[in-house]
Amino acid sequence: MKKIFLLLSFLICANLFSQLLSSNLEKKTLALGEVNRLVIKIDNLRSKSVIAAQKNELLPFHFEEVKDSIGINSSSYERVVEFAVYEEGNFKIPELEFKVGDKILKTIPYEVEVINTAKKEDQINDIMNNKEVNLEAADYWDLYKWYVLAALAFIALIIAVVILLKYGRKSKDPAIVATNQTLKELDSLKKKKYIEEGNYRSFYVELIDISRKFITKQYNIPADVLLTDDLISLMKQNNTISPENEKIVEDVFLRGDLVKFAKTFPDQELMQKDFGGIRDLVKRSSKDIEFENLRKDV
Structure with missing residues (x-):
């Protein structure tokens, strides 16, 4: 009986004085571009510092972070990351490390499925009917002048390269x-x-x-x-x-x-x-x- 009491006392003390990390992902399935939220909390800090990835750099490449807010005081740490994904498929959020004092705490990994909610049969209707507009020479020049100028610049560049290769100095190693x-x-x-x-x-x-x-x-x-x-x-x-x-x-x-x-x-x-x-x-x-x-x- 005495041993059981001592064991229970040890477990209670360990829980009281150790840091507890928890994480929660709001949605496991998202539409393209839909915003999701990941909340990470660490309790019982006892004024210890928390070291983690910098703001807007916590999640892997495919996760576009929209907002990354951190709240911290002497007893707790909370980080709320709002993100969106702009590609279809299954994407993994790996274990995320948080260093509390000399101790490394890790979140559980998550998998997010991203789907395209648009349907092939969806119709896109014009707001207004198309109108015919008669264009004059000046209008065509305004439309295509940059293409003409770009073509002339490209031709000039080719001529310059040919001259440089033919008459220029020998290039360096x-x-x-x-x-x-x-x-x-x-x-x-x-x-x-x-x-x-x-x-x-x-x-x-x-x-x-x-x-x-x-x-x-x-x-x-x-x-x-x-x-x-x-x-x-x-x-x-x-x-x-x-x-x-x-x-x-x-x-x-x-x-x-x-x-x-x-x-x-x-x-x-x-x-x-x-x-x-x-x-x-x-x-x-x-x-x-x-x-x-x-x-x-x-």
Whole structure:
């Protein structure tokens, strides 16, 4: 009897002093563009801080967040996210992480079905009857002048390109041009101070976008259209990129995917390391190109 009493006392104390997370999704089935609501609550905070994804960045890509409100006090945290989906199909809201003090709490995953409520037989009726309008030469000019001007500009551009190719100076090494351009883009990203402000989602989105464009142009690998797993697999198959650079791409891109879906929250030190890794990759890329050219010649 004494043991049972002690066990019950322990369970009651654990519930009293632990944080309780609950979540509620208003609707599981939506029409295209219909607004839905996800409510997340954490009780018994006891003045502990709550760390989660930033406003309007909690949900995955397909969920267009309309409103994201956060209410917090010493004892509770409540986040209400209103969102809509503009594609048909089934979409998943994964487990969402909330760090309370040193403890990680996760919501349950949800699946949302999005349907198109419009019917094929629905008729669209004109409000007014169509009218015939007689157009003069000036009217036709107003309608098509921009097309004419665009055509003339396009012809002028072709002539300029032909002249440049025929009489212009020899162009610089494409590998060096791509490297310099990418280094400038990385410097611009650094100036946005995403690392200092802890804006990890915007930082990784732009860092990976710059990296994908660079890999596509420098190594002739379609990184701008491949999924991360497919890109990593292709890099390892064709051996164009050195193992050291492959490792950087794999680590940064996989971490970027986790950040995108709010499954990890990198700190400033890790973001700085990934930025430096990509920058070093860009600088070393010319050696990869030289080695690949030598291999082709052999």
